[in-house]
Amino acid sequence: MQIWKKNFLVTFALFVIVVYTCLFAVVSLSFRNDLSYLTKRAIDSEQGIAYAMQSIQELDGGHMGTDVAYMAERYEKAGILLEVHFGDIVLADKIALEDIPEGRIGILTYGDTKHLYIHDEVLSGSQLLKITYLENIQSFYELQNRKLYGAAAAGILISSVIGIMLYATMKRIFRPVNQIAHELRTPLTGIQGYAQYMMMGNITEEDRFFAAQQIVSSTRSMKDVVDKLLIMGNVKEGELSFVPIDIPDMLEEIRRAYAGIELDVSIRKINGEPTLVRCLLDNMISNAVNAGGHVKVTADENGLCVWNGASFQPREEAGLKPHGYGLAICQDIAGIHRWKLKYDTSEMTGTTAKLIWGSIKRRLAPSAEMPYT
Amino acid sequence: MAEILIVEDDRSINELIQRTLRMMGHTGLPAYTGREALKAVKEKRPALMLLDLSLPDMDGFEVMEKAEDIPVICVTARDEIPDRVKGLMAGAEDYIVKPFALDELSARVQVVLRREHREQTLYKLGRTEVDICSASVRRDGEPVDLTHREYALLKVLLDNRNIALSRGRILDLAWGMDYYGDDRTVDVHIRRLRQKLGLEDQIKTVFKYGYRLEI
Numbered sequence: 300m301q302i303w304k305k306n307f308l309v310t311f312a313l314f315v316i317v318v319y320t321c322l323f324a325v326v327s328l329s330f331r332n333d334l335s336y337l338t339k340r341a342i343d344s345e346q347g348i349a350y351a352m353q354s355i356q357e358l359d360g361g362h363m364g365t366d367v368a369y370m371a372e373r374y375e376k377a378g379i380l381l382e383v384h385f386g387d388i389v390l391a392d393k394i395a396l397e398d399i400p401e402g403r404i405g406i407l408t409y410g411d412t413k414h415l416y417i418h419d420e421v422l423s424g425s426q427l428l429k430i431t432y433l434e435n436i437q438s439f440y441e442l443q444n445r446k447l448y449g450a451a452a453a454g455i456l457i458s459s460v461i462g463i464m465l466y467a468t469m470k471r472i473f474r475p476v477n478q479i480a481h482e483l484r485t486p487l488t489g490i491q492g493y494a495q496y497m498m499m500g501n502i503t504e505e506d507r508f509f510a511a512q513q514i515v516s517s518t519r520s521m522k523d524v525v526d527k528l529l530i531m532g533n534v535k536e537g538e539l540s541f542v543p544i545d546i547p548d549m550l551e552e553i554r555r556a557y558a559g560i561e562l563d564v565s566i567r568k569i570n571g572e573p574t575l576v577r578c579l580l581d582n583m584i585s586n587a588v589n590a591g592g593h594v595k596v597t598a599d600e601n602g603l604c605v606w607n608g609a610s611f612q613p614r615e616e617a618g619l620k621p622h623g624y625g626l627a628i629c630q631d632i633a634g635i636h637r638w639k640l641k642y643d644t645s646e647m648t649g650t651t652a653k654l655i656w657g658s659i660k661r662r663l664a665p666s667a668e669m670p671y672t
Numbered sequence: 673m674a675e676i677l678i679v680e681d682d683r684s685i686n687e688l689i690q691r692t693l694r695m696m697g698h699t700g701l702p703a704y705t706g707r708e709a710l711k712a713v714k715e716k717r718p719a720l721m722l723l724d725l726s727l728p729d730m731d732g733f734e735v736m737e738k739a740e741d742i743p744v745i746c747v748t749a750r751d752e753i754p755d756r757v758k759g760l761m762a763g764a765e766d767y768i769v770k771p772f773a774l775d776e777l778s779a780r781v782q783v784v785l786r787r788e789h790r791e792q793t794l795y796k797l798g799r800t801e802v803d804i805c806s807a808s809v810r811r812d813g814e815p816v817d818l819t820h821r822e823y824a825l826l827k828v829l830l831d832n833r834n835i836a837l838s839r840g841r842i843l844d845l846a847w848g849m850d851y852y853g854d855d856r857t858v859d860v861h862i863r864r865l866r867q868k869l870g871l872e873d874q875i876k877t878v879f880k881y882g883y884r885l886e887i
Contacts, residue, residue: 484751485685496691499884500834501695501834
């Protein structure tokens, strides 16, 4: 499996674990709070019943049995079952369950339903009033289950959305890197192969010269790929530093690498990312040089022009290896700077590559750095 | 001497492979697209196809599928395991990843041609004849006694004819990676081969590098 896919799976798995842990923590917390509230409410209710029975006993001890039985029936309709003992006398017994666990408060399962039970004893007169309170809380548990399923569904939805975004992002990052790694292999093959051919083969001087040419051409291809990596590195970082660039200096430096270029520069500085601008100008000039003919570079406040006397021709015809990235890289860099790059070509006037600077605000740098957005 | 179809869209690499095959005594037929390759397969019936899987007009696997009975060696930049497995399962005889060494390419081509019985088995080097099939060597019609190491060395030189090999490489190829001999062992055996077979003019010394058998 490719490394980026493994990375994606690990990252996604961690993310899913975190999401579900958080969701279930929230649901558990909610359950505890709700149960705590429910219990408190039941205790208050039971204490209310105990107080009421105490009052009945004090005020109307003779009819206590009837009154308690009536109360028990009313509560039964509301889903609360009561068992009331006054001394040895059973005043109400609505609870069919034989063994209710010990302990003052608890939860038990009766049939398929959950119940909250409370055992209470209060002194009423000289006798002990024992009350067992049993409330059906199944609906509470059903609600909690619905919350749990909802959380699980939310988790699936969030994970799916984030997973898709993560996959797309990692693929978008990795694919160009992978593609570039593959694209480097071809020029490397040329360099290694022709170098070995020169070393190992029984070859003529003409063959040797041809091999050397191919090595130079492959090196240029590798440079194109490296330039592309450079751009990607700068662009992907999300922030480029635009600084004032001394255009005459930069063009002079580039001219030293290519013989016979005429320069006519009347602009001093332009705001841009130095590495990318250098790459752009180098590409424009090297394309013109490779196309053949006299090359002239002019630069002023409106833009920069690279003119060569030859009309545009495909690189294969020029006997050189095609540099597929050159034009694309130039367009990318021009776009980043909000410049326009155009090509005009004709047999009569030759080929002109025109770089038009952006608005005047962008041309000259008021300060050292201007973040790119 | 075999006709080998080279399906590679990069002209420089295609030319490199053609030149390498020519040094080995084979003919390289160039094709820069899948369509050209299929046309060449139909018309020329090459002995072997060296196929780049990333072609401009179609997938290399499609070419492999359509050129059913031609042995194929994949020569490609796709080096991931799934691609290699897919290539071999699709019927490729071998799989070479770019960048490759010329002697590696040469050796793999030889192996496949030998397997397909397309490789040359009889060599004439001046007054000496070498028959790979019967592992016999004759000079002026008379059998020549070669030691096991001498014959192995001669075979390596024949397999890599016209290609210079370093002494270390010769040691590895002729006597295996486990042999802890000196490079001078190679010199001694080369001298003996030259004397026994009269190949002083054919086995050339490549200065500061190694030796090359010129045919």
